[in-house]
Amino acid sequence: MVSKLDLYKVFCKVAKSKSFSNAAKDLYMTQPAVSQAIMQLERELDTRLFTRTPRGVSLTNEGRLLFEYANSAIHLIQVGEEKILEFKNLTMGELKIGVGDTISRxxxxxxxxxxxxxxxxxKFKIINGTTREICSILKLGEVDIGICNFPIEDPTLELRSLIDVHDIFVCGEKYKSISSQPVSLNEVVKLPLIFLELxxxxxxxxxxxxISKGIRISPEFELGSHxxxxxFAKINLGIACVTxxxxxxxxxxxxxxxxxxxxEIPKRSIGVCFLKSVPLSPASTKFVEIMENKIT
Structure with a gap:
């Protein structure tokens, strides 16, 4: 069954070539099939679109009006198809990433x-935020993927670990003597602590x-960046918990x-996350592949 779009494609080709036979050659159709398509469209619209002459065909007034819109629409569809192909081939598009400043750097x-x-x-669009903020904008569709600190507990997200990281405590010159021998977590938390914000x-x-070890903290400083x-640790304001x-x-x-x-504090990971319910764009897929395979 010929679709309405196919009928309009035949119509536009006949209008441009002013000939059923020439249109048939361009469309790889038989001339009777082209004639039948035009007759079907005229029946559906209850309007004569072409004037038939021994030398070919010409558009009626109604046909000229329809051609302006149909030809424009088909052109836009072709442009859209070309743009889709460009997206697939990664010759155009945008990649939106949610990531924190530290992980980004x-x-x-x-x-x-x-x-x-x-x-x-x-094109890149980078939106900064905490892991919680990134997960939120990911669900809103404002970014394609998020690069976050794991663990994340969210059944709507696909999570893929990329690198293991370790949390440690560091100090400046003032507390250097403490670093020369093993120290327990209970002893560390008695010192002035510098942590990231809650x-x-x-x-x-x-x-x-x-807390799982029965240890609670009350940091002297809670900061917004790694x-x-x-x-702060370098200028001896306390002991900092860092990556x-x-x-x-x-x-x-x-x-x-x-x-x-x-x-030691058990290792954790940094990884990429994205919505399970939404297929990744070609650009996002390739970027995740590069990160996972560490392609150079």
Whole structure:
């Protein structure tokens, strides 16, 4: 059964070529099939669209009016199909990522560079936030994927771990002597503590672990960024709980010292999350693939 769209495609081709036979060749149809399609469209519209002459066909006044709209519509459909193909081939589009400042700086940047070098026409939109905020905007459709601190408990999200990280305590020169020998968590929490703010998922992970050991904390400082934790510890304002993988520059340069715990805090992970109910776009799929496979 010929669809209405097919009828309009035949109509536009006949109108442009002014010939049933030429239109049939262009459409890889028989001339009787083209004639039948035009007759069907005229019946459905109850309007004569062409004037038949021995030399071909010409549009009636009604036909000219219809052609203006039908030809424009078919052109827009073709453009849309081309745009879809461009999206699939990653020659255009946008990738929206929700991520925190620290993860963006210490983890995400190399993958953004790789992806941009491969697909320079894909635009990036980066939205910063805490893990909780990122999960929220992910559900609202404001980002395609989120790069977050795990664990996350949400059955609507697909979670894929990308890198293991370790939470440690660090100090500056003033407390350096403490770092020279193993120290228990009970002893650490008696010192002036510097933690991320309560909304942070990594803070919650560490605090939940300490509570499971019967240890409660009351930090002297609660800060909004990982870099501030490092800076506050460096100027001896207390003992900071930081992510080891994101603190290597300070540790390697001797600006901070890691406390040797008698019982290490269990590792956690950083990963990518996205909605289970919504298929990933081609750009999102390729970006996740790059991160998972660590493609260079």
């Amino acid at each position: 210490y983890f995400l940047l190399p993958y953004l560079e790789i992806f941009h070098n491969r697909y320079p026409n894909i 909304e942070s998922n990594s803070r919650k992970y560490v605090e939940d672990y300490l 870099d501030l934790l490092l800076e 080891k993988q994101f603190s290597q520059e300070y540790l390697n340069k001797g600006l901070l010292y890691e406390l040797q715990l008698t019982e």
